[in-house]
Amino acid sequence: MRRQRNQEQAELNVTSFMNLMIVLVPVLLMNMVFSQLAVIDLKLPAGDQPTVVDPKDVTLEVIIRSDSIQVSHSYLLQTVVHATFPKEEGASYDLEGLSTILQEIKKDPVFAQKTDISLLPEAGIDYQTLVSVMDAVRIYPAVVVTSVVDAALFPDISLGAAPDLATTTEVTQ
Numbered sequence: 001m002r003r004q005r006n007q008e009q010a011e012l013n014v015t016s017f018m019n020l021m022i023v024l025v026p027v028l029l030m031n032m033v034f035s036q037l038a039v040i041d042l043k044l045p046a047g048d049q050p051t052v053v054d055p056k057d058v059t060l061e062v063i064i065r066s067d068s069i070q071v072s073h074s075y076l077l078q079t080v081v082h083a084t085f086p087k088e089e090g091a092s093y094d095l096e097g098l099s100t101i102l103q104e105i106k107k108d109p110v111f112a113q114k115t116d117i118s119l120l121p122e123a124g125i126d127y128q129t130l131v132s133v134m135d136a137v138r139i140y141p142a143v144v145v146t147s148v149v150d151a152a153l154f155p156d157i158s159l160g161a162a163p164d165l166a167t168t169t170e171v172t173q
Contacts, residue, residue, distance in 0.1 A: 057075075058073055058075045058110060058114070059073060059118060060072075060073045060111065060114065060116070060118065060154065061073065061119075062117060062120065062133065062137060063121075063122075063162050063163070064093075064120065064122065064129065064130070066125065067086060067087050068086045068087055069084070069085045069087070069093050069094070069133070070083070070084045070085075071084075071101050071102065071105070083097070083098075083101045085097050085098060092132075093132070093133070095135075095136040098133070098137070102137060102140075102153050103153065106153055106154075114154065115152070115154055115155055116154060116156040117137050117154035117157060117158070118158045118159075118160055119157055119158070119159055120160045120161060120162040121133075121162055122162035123161075134157055137154050138152070138153060138157065139152055139155070140153055
């Protein structure tokens with residue numbers, strides 16, 4: 001005679017797994033880094049379209065080179081250099097000095113209503129440096145009453161290529 005085994009149905013116990021999920025999900029959500037996305041509207045060169053350049057228009061430029069940052073403006077086909085900030089070996093660019101000189105330029109009546117600026121990086125300037133310079137020329141921290149707010153300097157940014165060192169004729173102010 002054959003013996004029949006008592007076969008019981010096995011039950012799946014998920015209680016410990018559910019307890020783990022109840023603890024793990026909030027911990028993971030609290031440690032999650034939420035990315036912030038900031039967008040800056042840039043004006044790019046027109047390309048092949050011919051444009052009429054008005055030499056009476058004042059153009060403010062920040063030239064970013066591998067060894068320095070230079071702030072200048074062009075007026076009547078003459079370039080005037082406001083400041084040059086050399087980059088120390090192994091150090092970063094002097095973005096505070098750049099912001100300070102741009103704040104002084106903004107106080108000039110010629111530039112008081114001006115909102116556009118041209119950034120001219122030379123080839124090989126890394127992306128993070130370009131973004132840091134963009135932030136320095138767009139806004140600066142200003143104290144209003146008792147709080148610190150972001151004041152606008154030159155928020156309309158145009159990008160171009162830095163001129164060659166051999167072809168530039170400049171007047172130092």
